[in-house]
Amino acid sequence: MSLTTEEPAKVKATPMRGRVRGKVVILLCVMYAISYIDRTNISTALPDIKADLSLTDTQLGIVVAAFSIPYALLQIFGGRLGEKFGARKALFVIAILWGIATLATGMSVGFWSLFIARLVLGFSESAAFPTATSAMTRWVPADRNGFVQGVVHSASRLGNAAAPLIVAYLIVAFGSWREMFFILGGISVLWGIVWYFYFRNRPDEHKSITKVELEEMPDRPKSAIAPPVPWKRLARTILPVTFVDFGYGWTLWVFLTWLPSFLGDSYGLKLTTFALFTSLVLLGGVVGDTFGGMMSDAFFRRSRDMRTARRNTLMIGLIGSGICLVPVFVFHSLPVAIVSLTLSFFFLELCNAVLWAIPMDTAPEWSGTASGMMNTGFGIAGIFSPIVFGALVDATGWQWPFVASIVLLAAAAFVAWRMNPQRISSTDGLARQPKLA
DSSP states (O other), X not given: OOSBOSSOOOOOOOOOTTSHHHHHHHHHHHHHHHHHHHHHHHHHHHHHHHHHHTOOHHHHHHHHHHTHHHHHHTHHHHHHHHHHHOHHHHHHHHHHHHHHHHHHHHTOOSHHHHHHHHHHHHHXXXXXXXXXXXXHHHHSOGGGHHHHHHHHHHHHHHHHHHHHHHHHHHHHHHSSHHHHHHHHHXXXXXXXXXXXXXXXXXXXXXXXXXXXXHXXXXXXXXXXXXXXXXXXXXXXXXXXXXXXXXXXXXXXXXXXXXXXXXXXXXXXXXXXXXXXXXXXXXXXXXHHHHHHHHHHHHHHHHHOBHHHHHXXXXXXXXXXXXXXXXXXXXXXXXXXXXXHHHHHHHHHHHHHHHHHHHHHXXXXXXXXXXXXXXXXXXXXXXXXXXXXXXXXXXXXXXXXXXXXXXXXXXXXXXXXXXXXXXXXXXXTEEEOOOXXX
């Protein structure tokens, strides 16, 4: 089955407003934002937790890293769970479980209780995004794959940028770090309940769906449950994308982990100042996520060639991000650094929606498993990038760690140019197609 048409032609984008699928995407945006708030809220609370529970910095580092271990290793398993049980039940259970993990964090009495709570959070969130991708595959027309992935991931970046402000406000308002976790955990549970009562695995099962909206989704999987996974074909298709996602994820974790330290160390900024600049840089990603998805889908509607649509956006994002990092260590100037980092993060996030759209393009019936396989690259990067980058900073200063990130972005761009994902279907098997990216 090819992802191209014989005669390219401009096609109007399938509408989202005034459709049930638009409300489904809004619900998913809320979930993506909550997930990033819940996975990063502990960072802002660390000083209070350290003082209250008498923990060492080493213990706190292990607690923070505990999230990434199951998150990286269980992506494929989590995506398969969503396909096996359907996104309605799966995301309900996932939200309840990570809400309980957040609540348990607030009830922790020492190192081990904190460590276990973070492990459970990482386990539950490892299944969240692949399962959400499976839901989007069944609800969103193919020409909107990039757009919806861009929108939901913009929401996640917004949650990431807002988390320090929200957490700080709640800690100050209640005078304790524990209440903050209770409130945020309760919000996660509430979202799960709303999702379960509103969402349906198949659009035709929703009471508010119209015939017009169903006719706008002719190419979506009709079954709520995926057939058996063709593992070999899926691996050949997705593993190169996994490497590209690793290169993308490496640089993303550099931004999320080391940006405040870089600004503080290199320019002598105080906490409030470098926190503000960090938020400004991260806001570039909010714009980049949505714009990348929209741009990629626009390429597709113009050419009806998914290879061109996904490849062009990935190349622009990866190469643009690397180029924009160069002035950061060439010129010792705070304005240059802020502008360059913001542009670099913007270009980097152009890739995010595309990487998540490719599993929807190539394996719509197994998009949960395929996206979990793809996002394993991001999870592995989350384990190694902070550690290796930090070691390089200690050994050489800031210049060479950024050079290493540029090299990885170039390697990811090379693989992205050469990879040739194939569309997989349970009805017509594997068909050759042009390169996606």
